[in-house]
Amino acid sequence: MNTVDVSKLREIFGEENIKTDPSDLYAFGSDSSVHHAMPWAVVRPDSTEQVQKLMTYANEALIPVIPRGGGSGMCGQTVPVKGGIVLDMKHMNRILEINLPDVYCRVEPGVVDDDLNLALKPHGMFYPPPRFLAHRHHRRGDSQQRFGGPVREIRCHKRRGFGHESGAAHR
Numbered sequence: 001m002n003t004v005d006v007s008k009l010r011e012i013f014g015e016e017n018i019k020t021d022p023s024d025l026y027a028f029g030s031d032s033s034v035h036h037a038m039p040w041a042v043v044r045p046d047s048t049e050q051v052q053k054l055m056t057y058a059n060e061a062l063i064p065v066i067p068r069g070g071g072s073g074m075c076g077q078t079v080p081v082k083g084g085i086v087l088d089m090k091h092m093n094r095i096l097e098i099n100l101p102d103v104y105c106r107v108e109p110g111v112v113d114d115d116l117n118l119a120l121k122p123h124g125m126f127y128p129p130p131r132f133l134a135h136r137h138h139r140r141g142d143s144q145q146r147f148g149g150p151v152r153e154i155r156c157h158k159r160r161g162f163g164h165e166s167g168a169a170h171r
């Protein structure tokens, strides 16, 4: 049963970052799998504080919360099978730190792989996702899924000569 208090969501996120219209919600009911289920609401946080407030509210009201990156997962992980609130991370797309000496970066969960690679390119570094999806994968969705590809963690890789050699430990 849909028990979401929309006024509470409005208070946390502002009207423009909430979707409750069924035609909007439909698109957030599936990922790249064949599964579909309607969420009760979709919210777009811009900060950690907003996510914390949502989780406090949802925990008290026992409402499922489903974080969503690019929605490219193929097993239905973002499908809200029990309803609930989809947490669309698109607005949290800031690259916080590129640490060259220690070869790591800190990014918000909505950073798209391609954007990270644009920022890394001047430093001769790259993160290697599959090219056909790099415009859509988000950093957090990848790590949550233990996305394999050529690497298994959020680490920058250094390009050397012809080959691509890891500049960081694999997990």
Ligand SMILES: Cc1cc2nc3c(=O)[nH]c(=O)nc-3n(C[C@H](O)[C@H](O)[C@H](O)COP(=O)(O)OP(=O)(O)OC[C@H]3O[C@@H](n4cnc5c(N)ncnc54)[C@H](O)[C@@H]3O)c2cc1C
Pocket: 031, 032, 066, 067, 068, 069, 070, 071, 072, 073, 074, 077, 078, 089, 109, 130, 133, 136, 137, 138, 139, 140, 141, 142, 143, 144, 145, 146, 147, 148, 149
């Ligand atoms: C054509 C194709 C080929 C693929 N090939 C491979 C492959 O070769 N190897 C491989 O390992 N994978 C592969 N994948 C799967 C790939 O791992 C996922 O598509 C990608 O990692 C999901 O990223 P996303 O941002 O779209 O996450 P989503 O699909 O949006 O979410 C994936 C999971 O992460 C969770 N999540 C998302 N954001 C957050 C957050 N901020 N906090 C907590 N949880 C979060 C979601 O709730 C969900 O459970 C492929 C996918 C496609 C479509």
